[in-house]
Amino acid sequence: MTILGGSSTSGKAQGVDAPGNDEARSELVGDGLPDPRLFSGHVPPSRKKRHVHPAEVKTDVNINSLLDILAVLLVFLLKSFASSTVQVKPSPELQIPFSGAVAPVEESVAVTVTLSSLLVNDKPVLRFDAGEVPKEMLSNGYLIKPLATSLEQEVKRQETVAQYNKAAEFKGLVTIIADRNVPFRLLTQVMYTIGQASFSKYKFATIKAAG
Numbered sequence: 001m002t003i004l005g006g007s008s009t010s011g012k013a014q015g016v017d018a019p020g021n022d023e024a025r026s027e028l029v030g031d032g033l034p035d036p037r038l039f040s041g042h043v044p045p046s047r048k049k050r051h052v053h054p055a056e057v058k059t060d061v062n063i064n065s066l067l068d069i070l071a072v073l074l075v076f077l078l079k080s081f082a083s084s085t086v087q088v089k090p091s092p093e094l095q096i097p098f099s100g101a102v103a104p105v106e107e108s109v110a111v112t113v114t115l116s117s118l119l120v121n122d123k124p125v126l127r128f129d130a131g132e133v134p135k136e137m138l139s140n141g142y143l144i145k146p147l148a149t150s151l152e153q154e155v156k157r158q159e160t161v162a163q164y165n166k167a168a169e170f171k172g173l174v175t176i177i178a179d180r181n182v183p184f185r186l187l188t189q190v191m192y193t194i195g196q197a198s199f200s201k202y203k204f205a206t207i208k209a210a211g
Contacts, residue, residue: 093117097180099206108173108203109154111147113182113190120150131183142192151197174202 093114112119115131126146139145158170174194194202
């Protein structure tokens with residue numbers, strides 16, 4: 001008896017296609033052995049790992065809080081910058097007179113007068129000899145030009161600070177720290193110059209007498 005068409009087992013040996021076996025056959029060669037390329041470092045495209053990159057997250061930086069902090073710090077610094085007390089530094093050239101009068105100390109610009117120099121807030125403005133200001137430094141005989149320039153700059157500084165700090169408004173007050181041996185003419189020139197520089201009030205620094 002002759003059988004036509006072959007048996008079902010012969011169909012499998014000849015590599016009859018079966019659904020779902022494509023990937024398995026791609027890794028076998030010859031007599032069903034694994035593909036040597038799998039051991040040589042070559043990875044078929046179907047075996048390569050797919051790397052999933054995380055999506056980029058965009059964040060917006062809110063600087064409103066930072067600006068609020070900077071504004072508070074600015075006000076604090078302006079207040080500290082404006083509230084400087086009058087300090088008297090001992091010096092052989094500065095012998096402060098005694099007085100029995102007592103007045104409260106206020107925030108003000110300090111003008112120091114000695115027999116050889118003028119200072120505004122401890123910054124030297126002019127030097128001279130024997131309590132006499134050189135004529136070329138005077139205007140109309142009483143206005144001390146370097147002192148006037150320095151005081152005008154101080155007025156502008158205080159007015160600028162007052163724009164941002166209402167507690168540090170410009171009061172136009174000067175404290176004169178004068179040596180007890182300063183000539184009256186020099187003291188008059190200093191007081192006149194202070195008045196011409198928009199300072200309407202002044203006080204004299206003294207040492208309280210005992211008793």
